[in-house]
Amino acid sequence: MGLARKAVADASITFLWVFCMASLGAVSTEVAPLLGLDGPGKGKGKMYIVFALVSFLIFFFSFLGQALGGASWNPTALVAFSYAGVSKDDLFTLGVRLPAQMAGAVGGALTIMEVMPKKYKHMLGGPKLKVPLQTGVIAETILTFTITLIVMWALLRGPANRFMKTCIIIGATIALVIAGGAYTGPAMNPANAFGWAFVSNQHTSWEHFAVYWAGPMIGTIFAVWAFKLLFGGRSAPKAPKKKASSKKAKKSGSGVSAAKSKKVEQESSDDVAGKVKAS
Structure with missing residues (x-):
């Protein structure tokens, strides 16, 4: 697949990812009464629905990414596998694919803002910093380091069964979202954060760059170093x-x-x- 097609695929899948993730609040609110998970004493019902939907979306987008020739909706994934020598991406291709993801994220955020019913628009929005700036940078660095290391292990050293690989990634993602919710949202995805920052005209702020770009990228680089140190590179020697x-x-x-x-x-x-x- 040519670079232009990869960029279009990245933009398209990132558009869909941001759009779908932003709709989870509204969908869970509508589905909860149908499943009897709303009302007194059932406050966690919507949360369970959201986690189930996130699991489905990760499965679906993993399949879609493969079908589109390796399309990605997260810049940290492209950087990690390029830096680890697993993919063929270099600085030039990353310089094309990352902006494509950012454009797709902006498109997804703007589109969901237009089509979402008014009663649910208050649920829309990206990750928000809830702690001091330095704490936010550290939190995003640690969260992205952890998810990147787990994803690399699952895909390159984990079980051979692809279903099990995806289950590991889903479990790690949900656990880290819960852990980072009180700090930065969390994002662990600079493109998604950029899309919503653009909508709120915060995409050029130092806070956005430091927390949602610098932090995740630093965490990604350290995760690749840790992976190489622990597992010795991208592939085991073949006897x-x-x-x-x-x-x-x-x-x-x-x-x-x-x-x-x-x-x-x-x-x-x-x-x-x-x-x-x-x-």
């Missing part, structure tokens, strides 16, 4: 190749021995022939 090479060496060695013995035989036969002629 079959060594066996094949040893077999090849044995074959070449036996070939050399055969050639030497043949040469000795030839020399001895020449000596015999010479003696016969001399006699």
